[in-house]
Amino acid sequence: MNRTSKLEANNLQQLFTALQDKGYVTVGPTLRDEAIVYDRIGSANELPVGWSDEQSPANYRLTKRSDDSYFGFNATPQSWKKFLYPPLRKLFTMRRDGKSLELSNESDANIKYAFVGVRPCELSAILIQDKVFQSGEYRDDAYSAARRDLFIVAVNCTTAGGTCFCSSMKTGPEAQKDFDISLTEVFRDGAHFFVVKIGSELGASIMELVETGAASAEEIETTDAMLRQTESQMNKTMETDGLPRLLAENLEHPHWEDVAKRCLTCGNCTMVCPTCFCSTVEDITDLSGQNAERLRRWDSCFTVDFSKVAGGNFRISTKSRYRQWLTHKLSSWVEQFGVSGCVGCGRCITWCPVGIDLTAEVQAIRGAETQQRKGD
Amino acid sequence: MPVRRNGRKPRVAVFKFASCDGCQLSLLDAEEELLAVADAIDIAFFPEASRRMLKGPYDIGIVEGSITTPHDVEHIREIRKSCGALITIGACATAGGIQALRNWKDIKEFVRIVYASPEHISTLDRSLPIGSFVHVDFELRGCPINKYELIEVINAFLHKRKPNVHTHSVCIDCKLKGNVCVMVAHGTPCLGPVTQSGCGAICPSFDRGCYGCYGPMESPNTPVLARQFSELGETQHDISLAFRGFNAYAEAFRRESEAHEK
Ligand code: SF4
Ligand code: SF4
Numbered sequence: 290m291n292r293t294s295k296l297e298a299n300n301l302q303q304l305f306t307a308l309q310d311k312g313y314v315t316v317g318p319t320l321r322d323e324a325i326v327y328d329r330i331g332s333a334n335e336l337p338v339g340w341s342d343e344q345s346p347a348n349y350r351l352t353k354r355s356d357d358s359y360f361g362f363n364a365t366p367q368s369w370k371k372f373l374y375p376p377l378r379k380l381f382t383m384r385r386d387g388k389s390l391e392l393s394n395e396s397d398a399n400i401k402y403a404f405v406g407v408r409p410c411e412l413s414a415i416l417i418q419d420k421v422f423q424s425g426e427y428r429d430d431a432y433s434a435a436r437r438d439l440f441i442v443a444v445n446c447t448t449a450g451g452t453c454f455c456s457s458m459k460t461g462p463e464a465q466k467d468f469d470i471s472l473t474e475v476f477r478d479g480a481h482f483f484v485v486k487i488g489s490e491l492g493a494s495i496m497e498l499v500e501t502g503a504a505s506a507e508e509i510e511t512t513d514a515m516l517r518q519t520e521s522q523m524n525k526t527m528e529t530d531g532l533p534r535l536l537a538e539n540l541e542h543p544h545w546e547d548v549a550k551r552c553l554t555c556g557n558c559t560m561v562c563p564t565c566f567c568s569t570v571e572d573i574t575d576l577s578g579q580n581a582e583r584l585r586r587w588d589s590c591f592t593v594d595f596s597k598v599a600g601g602n603f604r605i606s607t608k609s610r611y612r613q614w615l616t617h618k619l620s621s622w623v624e625q626f627g628v629s630g631c632v633g634c635g636r637c638i639t640w641c642p643v644g645i646d647l648t649a650e651v652q653a654i655r656g657a658e659t660q661q662r663k664g665d
Numbered sequence: 666m667p668v669r670r671n672g673r674k675p676r677v678a679v680f681k682f683a684s685c686d687g688c689q690l691s692l693l694d695a696e697e698e699l700l701a702v703a704d705a706i707d708i709a710f711f712p713e714a715s716r717r718m719l720k721g722p723y724d725i726g727i728v729e730g731s732i733t734t735p736h737d738v739e740h741i742r743e744i745r746k747s748c749g750a751l752i753t754i755g756a757c758a759t760a761g762g763i764q765a766l767r768n769w770k771d772i773k774e775f776v777r778i779v780y781a782s783p784e785h786i787s788t789l790d791r792s793l794p795i796g797s798f799v800h801v802d803f804e805l806r807g808c809p810i811n812k813y814e815l816i817e818v819i820n821a822f823l824h825k826r827k828p829n830v831h832t833h834s835v836c837i838d839c840k841l842k843g844n845v846c847v848m849v850a851h852g853t854p855c856l857g858p859v860t861q862s863g864c865g866a867i868c869p870s871f872d873r874g875c876y877g878c879y880g881p882m883e884s885p886n887t888p889v890l891a892r893q894f895s896e897l898g899e900t901q902h903d904i905s906l907a908f909r910g911f912n913a914y915a916e917a918f919r920r921e922s923e924a925h926e927k
């Protein structure tokens with residue numbers, strides 16, 4: 290089979306049907322509550338046809354496009370994280386039986402997901418969470434099971450969102466690998482089609498069930514040009530050179546106080562970030578005291594409980610909480626996992642209710658530092 | 666095993682001060698759990714629900730309502746003495762309630778206008794939370810409280826564990842539910858970022874901004890949210906009113922509402 294092919298937009302439904310026939314639950318972007326969100330969808334008709342979004346710090350608005358594109362929008366309010374690593378999960382239940390305790394692990398039946406529309410930055414984020422949950426001493430079996438069964442349809446970005454900076458983080462706008470298939474949506478001379486790339490044997494086997502044709506050299510060149518243009522449209526940048534060290538050496542920088550004055554400690558940034566992985570566990574008993582269960586729940590380094598330990602709390606001030614978030618994402622993450630914890634999706638900027646923009650905060654610390662150096 | 670003293674179930678009493686009854690009735694509203702609750706505790710005093718009125722001491726006292734009269738002050742002190750643990754429930758008991766709006770006015774003038782014989786009225790000049798007068802072991806927020814949280818608190822006391830009641834923002838609940846943020850996506854002012862979790866983000870789930878029913882969260886940065894409200898087109902008066910709701914007299918909200926008063 291040819292590794293690159295052309296799928297007519299009218300035939301996109303065949304991809305959904307092929308995936309469903311193979312037992313996948315298809316998840317993709319769809320309109321809800323005046324936004325484009327990821328949800329279970331059954332067909333291509335449920336995609337946000339003709340819709341886009343406008344994004345800036347603390348601001349998101351749906352907009353109408355002049356064409357019928359399926360994927361003509363950018364980062365959604367939340368990422369795919371909620372499917373692979375659900376916000377709430379029961380870990381086990383316990384029953385008291387006379388003097389003995391009976392423990393049962395909760396292994397919810399695994400759902401075989403096909404994600405249709407994974408953006409390049411999001412694909413990088415999934416790979417980062419793979420490292421978090423599947424390597425080292427503590428592994429998450431439920432995550433691994435969901436991940437093992439996952440089918441990824443990546444969609445390259447032919448427009449850049451208002452808060453995106455994937456080109457700085459080297460995660461987009463084109464997915465290079467680690468997908469099953471990738472699509473680039475093209476409008477050219479009145480035609481509407483996708484250039485399809487196959488990334489795995491599984492991807493190839495699904496595409497065999499879908500009617501495709503050959504993509505011409507010009508058509509492929511068109512997609513390359515479109516992706517280059519996306520890169521040049523990128524609104525934001527983050528200079529990553531020496532960034533982990535810069536932040537690690539500036540833990541007492543006065544700028545942390547400045548951002549603390551503007552931060553609500555609401556935790557939205559960590560919740561929407563596709564790589565943030567923190568959780569807490571809660572034990573629940575019933576009134577009789579005979580049954581108990583343990584739940585895992587997303588947590589954030591912006592909550593006070595997060596840093597409460599026997600004897601006190603080591604991270605009370607807003608300054609120390611914001612600093613934890615930013616230095617973890619961009620500095621200590623590299624030590625921990627060998628990559629940056631930020632993929633440049635821009636969600637934390639758009640969905641921060643007061644529009645705190647990490648690229649600007651980094652610039653402020655970097656700028657002040659360079660000036661200081663000059664002054665030396 | 667739940668705590669039992671001398672082989673008997675813990676005795677619980679429910680008391681009411683200035684309030685609307687909504688919070689204590691949420692205990693009766695918990696139909697599915699009610700039998701289990703009645704099984705685990707002995708409701709010794711609950712005038713709204715039963716004629717049975719056993720004298721103290723009680724293991725747990727649940728208090729609804731705010732303190733508004735000199736008589737209330739004496740009464741809550743007696744209650745404190747008769748209860749092992751004291752739990753206050755609702756915005757009235759934890760922040761003074763909606764009736765605390767009178768704290769900004771001259772109460773004598775109200776009394777003169779409303780009552781034919783004002784000389785019979787004995788009242789304090791402010792409506793204040795229970796915690797202003799006696800030590801409180803646990804404050805359960807909300808207007809009204811969430812019945813599941815109340816059962817959780819009773820449950821935790823019975824089993825000597827920490828109640829799973831969160832003090833972080835409503836935003837976190839919103840995100841756990843997968844809501845689209847009404848402030849960012851629709852431009853609707855929302856108190857969620859400075860309000861304590863507990864309701865399950867009901868209003869944002871129905872396309873409304875949060876009204877702040879659970880009072881200030883653990884580290885409320887109200888001036889910053891107020892500035893955002895004004896960028897969304899709210900007037901100074903709107904902002905002042907937004908913070909002056911059911912939890913108007915909670916410190917952070919009180920300060921913010923006063924800062925935007927003309
Ligand atoms: S830190 Fe912000 S921009 Fe970076 S991956 Fe997380 S949400 Fe996206
Ligand atoms: S930034 Fe905060 S919430 Fe995110 S992974 Fe790091 S410690 Fe956890």
Ligand code: SF4
Pocket residue numbers: 551552553554555556557558559591640641642643644645
């Ligand atoms: S940076 Fe923004 S989203 Fe994150 S905690 Fe602060 S105010 Fe909330």
Ligand code: SF4
Pocket residue numbers: 557642835836837839840844845846847848849855856857858866869874875
């Ligand atoms: S809708 Fe309100 S509570 Fe929900 S995330 Fe937005 S600001 Fe926070």
